[in-house]
Amino acid sequence: MAQMKFMCDAERCIECNGCVTACKNANDVEWGIQRRRVVTLNDGEASEMSISVACMHCDDAPCMAVCPTDCFYKTDDGIVLHDKDLCIGCGYCLYACPFGAPQFPQQDAFGERGKMDKCTFCAGGPAESKEEEYQKYGSNRIAEGKLPLCAEMCSTKALLAGDAQDVADIFRQRVVHRGHKDGAWSNNPQASADNLAYDAAHKG
Amino acid sequence: MNLLTAQAPGGVPRSGKGLALGILRFMLVALALVLSLGFTQVAVAQADPDREMTTAAPGITADQWRQVRSGETGPNYRDSRADSNYSLINASGETWRQIRNRWVSPFGLIAVFGMAALIALFYFIVGRKELEAPRTGRLLLRWTLMKRALHWTVATLFIILAITGMTLLFGKFVFRPLFGDGVWAWMIAATKVLHNYLGPIFGILLVILLVSVIKENIPKKHDLVWFKKGGGMIGKQHVDAGFANGGEKAWYWLLATVGILVVASGFVLDFPNFDQSRDTMQWANIIHAVGALGLTAVSLGHIYIGTLGTEGALEGMTTGYVDETWAKEHHNLWYEEVKDQTLSEQEVAARKSSGGSADPSATRTS
Numbered sequence: 001m002a003q004m005k006f007m008c009d010a011e012r013c014i015e016c017n018g019c020v021t022a023c024k025n026a027n028d029v030e031w032g033i034q035r036r037r038v039v040t041l042n043d044g045e046a047s048e049m050s051i052s053v054a055c056m057h058c059d060d061a062p063c064m065a066v067c068p069t070d071c072f073y074k075t076d077d078g079i080v081l082h083d084k085d086l087c088i089g090c091g092y093c094l095y096a097c098p099f100g101a102p103q104f105p106q107q108d109a110f111g112e113r114g115k116m117d118k119c120t121f122c123a124g125g126p127a128e129s130k131e132e133e134y135q136k137y138g139s140n141r142i143a144e145g146k147l148p149l150c151a152e153m154c155s156t157k158a159l160l161a162g163d164a165q166d167v168a169d170i171f172r173q174r175v176v177h178r179g180h181k182d183g184a185w186s187n188n189p190q191a192s193a194d195n196l197a198y199d200a201a202h203k204g
Numbered sequence: 205m206n207l208l209t210a211q212a213p214g215g216v217p218r219s220g221k222g223l224a225l226g227i228l229r230f231m232l233v234a235l236a237l238v239l240s241l242g243f244t245q246v247a248v249a250q251a252d253p254d255r256e257m258t259t260a261a262p263g264i265t266a267d268q269w270r271q272v273r274s275g276e277t278g279p280n281y282r283d284s285r286a287d288s289n290y291s292l293i294n295a296s297g298e299t300w301r302q303i304r305n306r307w308v309s310p311f312g313l314i315a316v317f318g319m320a321a322l323i324a325l326f327y328f329i330v331g332r333k334e335l336e337a338p339r340t341g342r343l344l345l346r347w348t349l350m351k352r353a354l355h356w357t358v359a360t361l362f363i364i365l366a367i368t369g370m371t372l373l374f375g376k377f378v379f380r381p382l383f384g385d386g387v388w389a390w391m392i393a394a395t396k397v398l399h400n401y402l403g404p405i406f407g408i409l410l411v412i413l414l415v416s417v418i419k420e421n422i423p424k425k426h427d428l429v430w431f432k433k434g435g436g437m438i439g440k441q442h443v444d445a446g447f448a449n450g451g452e453k454a455w456y457w458l459l460a461t462v463g464i465l466v467v468a469s470g471f472v473l474d475f476p477n478f479d480q481s482r483d484t485m486q487w488a489n490i491i492h493a494v495g496a497l498g499l500t501a502v503s504l505g506h507i508y509i510g511t512l513g514t515e516g517a518l519e520g521m522t523t524g525y526v527d528e529t530w531a532k533e534h535h536n537l538w539y540e541e542v543k544d545q546t547l548s549e550q551e552v553a554a555r556k557s558s559g560g561s562a563d564p565s566a567t568r569t570s
Contacts, residue, residue, distance in 0.1 A: 010264045010268075011263060011264055015282075015284075017284050020284055020285075034284075034285045037283055037284050037285035037288060038282075038283075038284040039281070039282065039283050039284070039292045040280075040281070040282040040283075041268060041271055041272065041278075041280070041281060041292070042268075042271075042278070042280050042281075043280040043281070043282045044280060045280060047265070047267070047268060048280075049264055049268050051272075051292065053292065062297055062298060062301045065301055065305055066300075066301050066304060066305065067376070068372045068373065068375065068376060068392065068396075069375075069376060069380075069388070069389070069392045070376040070380055083385075085385070085389050086385065086388070086389045086392070088392055088393050088395075088396040089396075090372070090396060091473075091476060091485070092489075094482065095297060095300055095482055095485055095486045095489065096294075096297045096298070096300060096301045097294060097297055098293055098294050098295070098297050098298065099293070099294070100288070100290040100291075100292075100294055100482075106477070110474070110475055110477065111475050111476045111477025111478075112400070113476065178263075
């Protein structure tokens with residue numbers, strides 16, 4: 001079975017927000033909710049870096065671990081989905097999530113949260129019919145054999161989506177091609193993946 | 205210069221000669237443009253890639269990832285999401301998860317059920333604290349209607365909040381497999397609504413209750429002795445106690461400190477519309493859970509002593525009146541103060557039927 005993952009190659013992301021727009025369009029996300037966001041660090045400086053973030057569909061997902069209603073589940077493809085019928089809007093998944101993925105429509109009194117909404121890897125969610133699924137969770141492109149629209153539309157192919165192995169292979173190839181020591185994530189000597197790629201680049 | 209004159213035909217006389225001159229100028233400009241393009245291409249071809257690399261934007265370095273990990277949002281931090289005040293990585297989320305799931309959750313369960321088990325054990329070994337002397341039938345007013353109403357409202361809310369709170373923490377392990385998703389969805393939604401709406405009411409009433417009985421709960425020297433002797437819970441001994449004994453005062457001050465903390469942290473969690481950060485709510489949640497589970501465990505002791513554990517205690521909080529013997533045995537110092545205010549059962553009944561909880565003994569002190 002596949003292990004679906006997103007990966008954003010920060011050296012390629014140009015902060016165009018195409019992924020954000022693609023996501024809103026593909027999933028008809030409700031007003032005020034933005035499942036994907038682009039964060040830029042050190043904007044305007046030489047060390048500027050942009051990265052597109054949404055639910056990263058963690059292997060050991062903190063949201064699943066802390067949810068009081070146990071509304072999360074993992075599909076066979078390793079995608080973390082949630083059942084909006086079970087969600088009570090307590091916000092615990094937001095406290096725990098490393099990526100700020102869960103969002104809550106705020107339409108009730110006293111700031112009471114509505115049902116949580118997050119990226120579904122374009123895999124929809126539990127529902128009786130296709131219409132209900134689309135209305136609650138957005139499109140189910142995975143069922144149609146397609147990958148998430150954000151990654152599919154990425155103009156620089158910074159945002160990759162797919163089976164972890166495929167994503168890793170593409171990224172490794174890029175790193176080797178870049179050939180320099182900072183080709184992957186960092187020049188951290190402890191990052192063994194970096195060194196592997198660096199070694200590969202130098203052995204040809 | 206050529207470009208300027210060519211683009212300003214207004215300055216050129218509209219004659220045949222002028223037109224020819226204009227065309228000539230235009231061709232000159234075109235030639236200049238083409239030539240300049242050529243030069244540029246030569247310049248590109250001559251660029252030194254190594255030299256260019258030194259001025260190109262550097263690769264992503266470890267420093268930047270450290271910055272991401274730190275959760276820093278400096279002045280040059282941009283987030284494309286509307287109203288977002290989140291950093292890129294919520295570094296404290298995992299800490300919160302570990303504290304909640306690995307420590308608070310299991311040890312809270314141990315505290316509450318351990319306390320229940322201890323009390324059951326105590327009841328079976330030591331048993332109920334009976335009155336030693338027979339009842340005299342003379343009654344003393346202990347709790348006015350107002351305070352009883354306040355107590356039972358707060359108590360009822362406390363129990364509902366404890367049950368709903370524990371359902372939020374542990375319910376998914378019990379009720380979801382037991383009842384299935386259909387019932388569980390309804391149940392947990394109701395649980396949250398009850399907890400979130402009754403919580404603030406509990407908080408306000410708790411403060412009123414605490415203020416209304418603070419006078420009786422000021423710690424005194426004899427309370428220390430009370431604790432040293434274990435409150436006389438085991439055996440026949442009696443320990444000095446005023447209107448409230450050491451144990452009641454301890455429960456009072458636990459509610460006045462931890463209880464208020466639980467209420468305050470509850471407000472932080474209940475009203476997320478004041479732009480409090482995720483980190484604030486994580487800590488509020490831990491304080492809330494630890495405090496509330498601790499209070500729930502201790503409350504079992506309070507409930508046991510007030511009902512099953514002590515003969516004659518519960519009637520004080522239900523009818524408002526206690527027997528003279530009970531007052532003498534459990535609150536001797538208070539009894540000494542109010543022993544001239546005893547009433548017969550007929551007098552109490554008469555007072556109650558006349559709607560009189562307006563009580564003449566409100567002057568009592570601890």
